[in-house]
């Protein structure tokens with residue numbers, strides 16, 4: 190590892206040529222517009238086939254798998270020399286969420302470069318990762334002999350619609366192709382603090398994502414002669430109001446405690462880690478910060494849609510309320526049912542609660558050789574930086590890997606030009622973009638990680 194000395198500081202990174210290979214590849218991936226709206230008419234073929242072309246001719250073993258027509262995932266493996274060593278996986282998804290062009294300042298699928306920024310849906314989530322991981326993998330493979338554990342590059346479909354046609358499908362049907370002990374995937378790596386006290390967030394855990402339903406029944410009838418008692422729709426409205434008014438119990442997880450101490454000002458540490466005062470802070474915060482703190486300190490139970498048996502002139506006898514439930518690490522089905530019971534009170538006995546899809550939270554402790562390797566690699570570009578663990582309120586493909594025992598971290602590396610303050614409006618929102626120096630830093634990060642992984646796992 191002696192060849193890896195700290196690189197020039199990020200402050201020098203502005204002098205890049207306008208369009209490097211990683212910029213052009215990310216542009217091409219954006220322009221392919223592999224939009225995944227969760228419907229049936231979705232295809233990741235253009236991006237999957239572009240990546241197959243990029244990897245063509247490397248010494249890696251390349252396979253692709255079609256979970257369904259158009260739902261193609263690409264898996265490249267560089268066999269190591271030690272089958273007892275951990276396998277490293279660089280994990281990206283090739284799909285993106287839809288974008289409404291009217292709300293954007295630039296064409297979401299134009300891949301335009303303007304004033305040092307690459308614009309477009311997926312520029313951040315996560316085609317920039319797909320491009321830089323693939324180029325680093327290709328270049329690393331071209332160096333010849335790879336020692337140590339296997340390295341797998343997984344570029345999968347369908348992450349944005351919860352992965353049942355992507356990593357979820359692969360884990361079920363092709364588990365050998367996607368087994369890895371050390372995984373790195375999206376998010377994290379935005380610098381905070383000062384150059385002397387630099388901190389880089391890493392997603393080490395994510396909340397559980399459950400789909401549930403509450404069914405309400407009552408007497409129905411003709412709209413011209415309605416029942417005397419409340420209809421199913423009226424009862425459903427009451428259920429929704431009670432869920433809205435109920436504040437699930439605040440839970441200070443280990444991850445939240447560590448995150449607050451690493452990323453928040455000392456004056457609020459106590460208030461943000463004491464369940465009886467968290468909401469006092471939430472009331473004082475701007476909307477986006479308030480949402481984040483609130484979501485990361487409790488389970489959320491959100492009614493999203495209602496289906497009824499009624500029509501314009503028929504009073505429904507059945508209403509089904511669909512719920513999006515997100516649980517903290519450590520919370521299970523019993524905790525969810527207890528919160529719903531507490532919210533509904535006497536109504537709980539009158540309704541039927543059903544778990545449609547269960548999905549507990551997942552976590553990887555921020556310790557050990559893999560965590561240390563990430564921190565060492567990050568310090569080549571941000572000397573002395575500290576990695577700080579964070580929980581994601583949303584779900585990524587990391588959860589499939591953790592469920593099979595992998596240590597999975599969400600990490601990248603952003604420059605100081607990256608518009609961090611806008612991240613919550615850019616992600617799945619408007620004006621998504623990335624500065625070109627962040628793209629260069631990410632490509633370098635993956636190159637460094639691959640070399641260091643080989644050194645670490647060679648005996």
Ligand SMILES: [Zn+2]
Pocket residue numbers: 282314315348375
């Ligand atoms: Zn993503």
